[in-house]
Amino acid sequence: MNRIELISTDNNKPLLFTKVEKPKLKPGEVLIKNKAFSINPVDVKTRFGGGIYGALKNEDHIILGWDVAGEVMELGEGVEYLSLGDKVFGMINFPGHGKAYSEYVAAPEEHITIIPAGISYAEAAATTLAALTAYQILNRHIKENDRVFIQSAAGGVGHFAVQIAKLLGAHVIGTASEKNKEFLMDLGIDEFIDYKKRAFEDSTKNIDFALDTMGGEVLLKTFGIMKEGGKIISIPTGISPETKNKALAKDLHVDFELVQSSGEDMYQLASWLKSGKIKPYIYEEFKSNEIELAHKQILSRSTRGKLIVSWDKD
Ligand SMILES: NC(=O)c1ccc[n+]([C@@H]2O[C@H](COP(=O)([O-])OP(=O)(O)OC[C@H]3O[C@@H](n4cnc5c(N)ncnc54)[C@H](OP(=O)(O)O)[C@@H]3O)[C@@H](O)[C@H]2O)c1
Known part of the structure; x- marks a missing residue:
């Protein structure tokens, strides 16, 4: 079973924390065990009916989040470059349904890349959207x-x-x-x-x-x-x-301009992370049941760098 955050577009309702089936992989996708994900203003905008809500409103449930770092647990048909156990990160299916607040995330291989040695899941998750x-x-x-x-x-x-x-x-x-x-x-x-x-x-x-x-x-x-x-x-x-x-x-x-998912661009970011040419700043790291707090912090418009949710903190 898969623990996820669902959203409500009613401002007064909290995020819903529930269990659904693990995603089934489409060709070219891998299943990632989520270790850390990042929070962006677009998550909060979409939650309240702005952002890219228009593109998602016909989905049964909207699962927020696009930025993920974790471990490859399953390989879909036709996956060429990644292997089981690889540590990967990226921005999944943006501008579409990313579902990165899930414990298990289905990600197109072409949207992600390998996390360089020495970079933590939190740092990788921060270096995405x-x-x-x-x-x-x-x-x-x-x-x-x-x-x-x-x-x-x-x-x-x-x-x-x-x-x-x-x-x-x-x-x-x-x-x-x-x-x-x-x-x-x-x-x-x-x-x-x-x-x-x-x-x-x-x-x-x-x-x-x-x-x-x-x-x-x-x-x-x-x-x-x-x-x-x-x-x-x-x-x-x-x-x-x-x-x-x-x-x-x-x-x-x-x-x-709107950012687009791209494994090729993630590869460039990964090489800069590896050489120390870019470094993410993590302002605060939350547990998975503290996403409401993270959304409040984003709404304050006073965050330095990035906010991260780490499953390992639970
Ligand atoms: N089109 C796209 O593809 C795309 C992609 C990413 C983000 N966005 C959008 O871009 C915007 C910024 O995103 P973000 O993730 O960078 O947001 P963010 O991290 O929440 O931005 C917070 C920063 O804004 C600064 N700030 C607040 N008011 C300011 C002002 N009046 N003048 C200058 N700085 C101010 C704060 O600095 P101080 O604390 O020092 O005031 C703080 O460091 C959001 O609207 C987001 O949705 C769009």
Whole structure:
């Protein structure tokens, strides 16, 4: 039997913790015994009817979660590269039904990769959706010596974005509150902006590329710090045609991008983890019956790095 978390879209109802059958594998999938998984804002948004709820609403039960680290217990038909007992991690079926809050997770082989030696399950689980988001976007849009602006540089996506932008040779400017200054300086950020003390739009300029993690008014203010022809990728939600037109009038490009499951990109992250070039920061590790607490922490919008749930803590 399989212990899982089910969701309710009624804000007043708690997450449901129940038992269902272990998943049956489709061709190309492996069964992972979940050791640790990570919590993302999209989990909480989807739980309350936002995020990717629209894509999942016709499922019998929605099982939240996309980020998993664990051990391969069964191999589906046609699995080519993985073996029983392999320690693997990745972001499963995003944007679809990931079911990573389960004790056993069916994962397409092509969405996961091997955890490097010396990296814990918790560290691996932390280096998934948020890290993939940062990597996929920055790898597509930035080049050496670009001035790259990261909004919410200390958050789940942000702290990976700072490290990856530095690896790609950028000059990195980021926002956070004072308590995260030393953390970000240690990650190698070139310019730190305490957004609570000074408006970021008055604190920097000539930006080639900005990663917007806030949307709304903050996104509009970002226009003012960009170089002519600069690009902004905003990740919280889609961009209205009105906002796109305002950007075009200033010779700026603004788009929304959504992270995609990719074992190939996980392989790149794994090699950086192995060489110590990127390092996840784990703000708090929860037990599997403490997911409500983890969701509350995400809603506070004050998390440094990542939140992890470890089955081994139970
Ligand atoms: N499109 C995609 O594929 C995609 C992928 C991943 C995430 N997202 C979205 O991106 C957003 C960020 O995700 P995340 O995982 O990085 O969130 P997160 O870890 O919860 O972000 C928390 C961080 O936000 C910072 N913050 C809060 N208010 C701020 C402000 N006004 N200005 C600057 N920083 C501020 C906090 O820093 P302080 O504590 O120092 O204030 C904290 O470190 C969410 O909306 C998420 O759903 C989208």
